[in-house]
Amino acid sequence: MAFPFVSVIGQSSQSITIQGRVLDKENGSPLVSAHVYISQTKVGTATDRNGEFSFTTKMSGEKTLVVSFLGFKTNAKLIDLDEEKTPLTFVFEMEPNQFDLDQVNVSTSNKEWLNNFGKFRRYFIGDDALAQQTSIENPWSISFETDKNDNLVATASQPLIVKNDALGYEIEIDLVNFTLYKNEDASAYTYYSSFTEMSPEKNSDINSWNTNRERAYKGSFEHFLISLYNDNLRVNDFEVVYLGSFDPFTINEFIKTTPEENITNEQGVKVYRLEDPVDVLYGDRNNNFHQRERSRITPLTEVGVFIVTEDGKLKNPKSLRLDGVWASHLIANLLPIEYYKN
Incomplete structure (x- = not known):
């Protein structure tokens, strides 16, 4: 769904096609339904049964093209959308991830994990009015440990699915790194993000999202x-x-x-x-x-x-x-x- 306040910036005068294949690096087999997207945008697609993908955009400038697939390390490449050569063609060879994909037991008895998750939520999602309407749909994918300086480090075994009911977006976030510093009221993190417009349940949702997006911006x-x-x-x-x-x-x-x-x-x-x-x-x-x-x-x-x-x-x-x-x-x-x- 498109809203009247949305416009695309940095547009090219013509559509640019981005295409390629996503393969398992170990055996060369195609990866089906891998998510391929331009980070921080709503632009992207999924690979077909041959591991191939293709989509178009009118954006320009340098952007980050990301490939995400469960069980494999996220792969990202800086691309130049102003290149005269089109289509832009890429082959991504994905490496298996070493994460233990067993789900974390999220329960009231897991006090240490719950305490760390509370800190992570505060310093990653936020604690303002918008944050109160934002949820992480798969929190069990997050693991915590401390580094040599006793800082809290978070990793995720799969992309985080963040649902923002206040702004009307579902965001898939590939978390690259997250550190909460022990002796400072601050965190540092890197991620890639892909946005999907949520479907309104009622007409008033659209007005609310318009207002909240304006305020957020x-x-x-x-x-x-x-x-x-x-x-x-x-x-x-x-x-x-x-x-x-x-x-x-x-x-x-x-x-x-x-x-x-x-x-x-x-x-x-x-x-x-x-x-x-x-x-x-x-x-x-x-x-x-x-x-x-x-x-x-x-x-x-x-x-x-x-x-x-x-x-x-x-x-x-x-x-x-x-x-x-x-x-x-x-x-x-x-x-x-x-x-x-x-």
Whole structure:
């Protein structure tokens, strides 16, 4: 189902066909019904009885093509949708997974697992109003352990099925890694995601999803990045300020001064440099100045460079740390790339 507020960004002038085969690496046999998708979107398909797949998209730029199949390691490949050669053809050889696929005994007697799952849910799904309407349908697939620094590490034996009744999406999430740091109120994780529109049970569901998606998007980190990319922060009610203040600060595009500073030649991205943490305010300036939402971004690389795509994503996700309001916007606030409002 399509909703009136949805539009596709970064579109090509023509449809691009993505095709190929998915095989078992050990014996070369085709894998039937493997899920092949472009991460963070609603675009994808399943392989046929010959392990073959084919679908089209009008998206452009670099995207991540993901193959997921139960019992095998998730396979991901960065692809360029702006290549002149079409169709784009790929062969994925899948390696068997070493996970023990026995289900975890999820019960009130498994106190340690339940305690760890509560922490995982808080730092992966979130704990805001949207998170209260978001559930993990197969929690038994998650296992927990601690690393040498006593941090909590989560792994999943199969893709997580996340149902978001507030936003109207079912999300298949291939969890690459998840770490909850013991001595910090923070987690770090990497994943691939595929979105499917939920079918409304009643007409009011559509209106509710419209409203919640709008709220989830406005003021989000993705909204900020898109606004930064398009140089319209002020128009979209964002203001970057010095740490803990209300004094304006400007995030400048990175300008290389030597050939060695060539960060990327990719089209459709912009490079910025931030040497110290700054705060980002969001909200109508006509309201109480001190009541705007405040978030914080902290550079994590030595040179402070971060790369922004036109669809509001960080090309190098580990380049920035988010605190404040944005730190609470987790999977429950997640929207597909197709959702875009300038």
